[in-house]
Amino acid sequence: MRILHTSDWHVGRTFHGRDLLVEQESVLSGLADLVSTEKVDVVVISGDLYDRAVPSADAVALCARVLMWIRAAGARIVITPGNHDSAARIGVFGEFAAAGGLYLRTQISLLDKPVELEDEHGPVAVYGIPFLEPEPARHALGVADKGHAPVLGEAMRRIRADLASREARSVVLAHAFVTGGAPSESERTIAVGGVQDVSMQVFAGVDYVALGHLHGPQTLAENLRYSGSPLAYSFSEARHRKSVWLVELDEGGLVGVERRDLPVPRQLAVVSGTLADVLEDPAHKPLEDHFLSVVLTDQVRPMDALRQLQKRFEHAVHVEWRPEQGPQHDMTYAERVRGRTDEEVACCFVSDTRGSEPTVAEMALLREAFASVAREQEQ
Secondary structure, X not given: OEEEXXXXXXXXXXXXXXXXXXXXXXXXXXXXXXXXXXXXXXXEEEOOOEOOOOOOHHHHHHHHHHHHHHHHOOOEEEXXXXXXXXXXXXXXXXXXXXXXXXXXXXXXXXXXOOEEEEEOOEEEEEEEEOOOOHHHHHHHHOOXXXXXXXXXXXXXXXXXXXXXXXXXXXXXXXXOEEOOOOOOOOOXXXXXXXXXXXXXXXXXXXXXXXXXXXXXXXXXXXXXXXXXXXXXXXXXXXXXXXXXXXEEEEOOEEXXXXXXXXXXXXXXXXXXXXHHHHHHOXXXXXXXXXXXXXXXXXXXOOOOHHHHHHHHOOOEEEEEXXXXXXXXXXXXXXXXXXXXXXXXXXHHHHHHHHOOOOOHHHHHHHHHHHHHHHHHXXX
């Protein structure tokens, strides 16, 4: 059996205010081509199908199109919800969808009831663990201890118990932060009480674990992997090699996992320098079609910098002002203000936050304010 492991589609997500539906359709529609060319039997989506619990009509329509294309290409589909999804909304009509080859595993009470599939070697049990919000999940599962590890441990205990009653190979879908995984800036934290990670050992005893939540593809063990998101959703992912995992099971279990790269509809880049340098440097020409984040080093904050940058870089979406600092940059606040008057401190505050010295009129207003405070203190 050949399984395509994907996750974290986040359909409907924006990138610094830019709509990504066109880019998402461009990448996700290619999954159907992979199904055809690689003779994939099952596509799994390990959580965060959508970017929000109540997705837009356009996001739902895009998901429906992509799932229909995958199904038409010949693969069955198994989906579990992630922390961005609404399990109830994704799972609605699940029993009817299964008749068409779309299996929705959204209920905690059914996490140990697998999707039962067959190939020439016999049965394969595919278990879907929906994202387990620790507090409600521990009540549903009868777990006394708080946190992600106890509820996922109980979920896997139930799965192993069911698996022991079968003669089947096994695949588990889970949306979680597993110790050893490398996060990026675009995942929403799932920490509760400061503890969000679970041990790899929690998932022992199954042939393959298809993880979701972290957006970078990574291998924690040969049979324990994150596929990552199909697109980059933060500039911290600019160096990610977006891909999916092609998993193969034979009669004895996992026989191999291969990587399949996904297309990049628009690359990401980060540049720094003064506004004038960034706008004029011919070396930046290859970046004119990139999503661009710019770190400006001008000593004075440029006015309307993003609009100016977009005249050359249409897809510039983020600007950060980080002026080159003087020798006081590494000093503590107490060291910087020691021996200064209130007026001098206020003057420096205006300079640091605005990037230019206060005007004569502004200094007069500051002196008037300090004088007023002094009079009140004397009364």
